[in-house]
Amino acid sequence: MTETFQGRIIAGRSDAESVAIQVLNFIVADVDRIIRFLNVTGLQPETIRASATTQHFLLGVLEYVAKDDELLKATDQELMVRPTAILASIVHLSPDPEAKRADKKVDAAPQLPRRNLFH
Template sequence: MTHIERHGGLSPQEAEGIAVEALSFVAADQDHLGRFLAFSGLGPNTLRDAATEPGFLAGVLEFLMSDETLLLAFTENARIRPTVIAIAHFRLVGSIDDDV
């Protein structure tokens, strides 16, 4: 049983950490980064500003979940189960809704 399973989920900070790690993983490959920018509608010049917006990190995880091959590559690299991405996404989206 993993930490996440024992504690029934992730904290918002843990979810943010996973999303930041996912963004770094995506940004390390120009092809992945280009697809992320197209997916998000962002440009290279607007990425840094967008990263401070609510929902950005959830969008990173949405991008990962939209590409099973990329999702599996990331989760293998991060040594987490693929379902953790959905849990993290849910936590981040819930955090955004809580702020409204």
């Protein structure tokens, strides 16, 4: 089944980012939720705005919600964001495992400088 958010199919990264931003706004709107979020993540209030522009931060917000059953239920009830939509968004924001493997292969075997022994 294809997950939707606000009537749109979560088809890619931009849709997943929209879900994450809505969830972040939901967290920030409640004092108890934002205090708990800051305590768990170690972030400061002044760093959230700058961090919110990165894909990794938005992925972290969704993973934070996915690990908290009460918060997951609250986003479902109050935002009408189904837990499956959050999970689908996590998949879209997660780095591609193939890209990670390709990067590691390049980093794992650095090229040594070549010397011509016949000079």
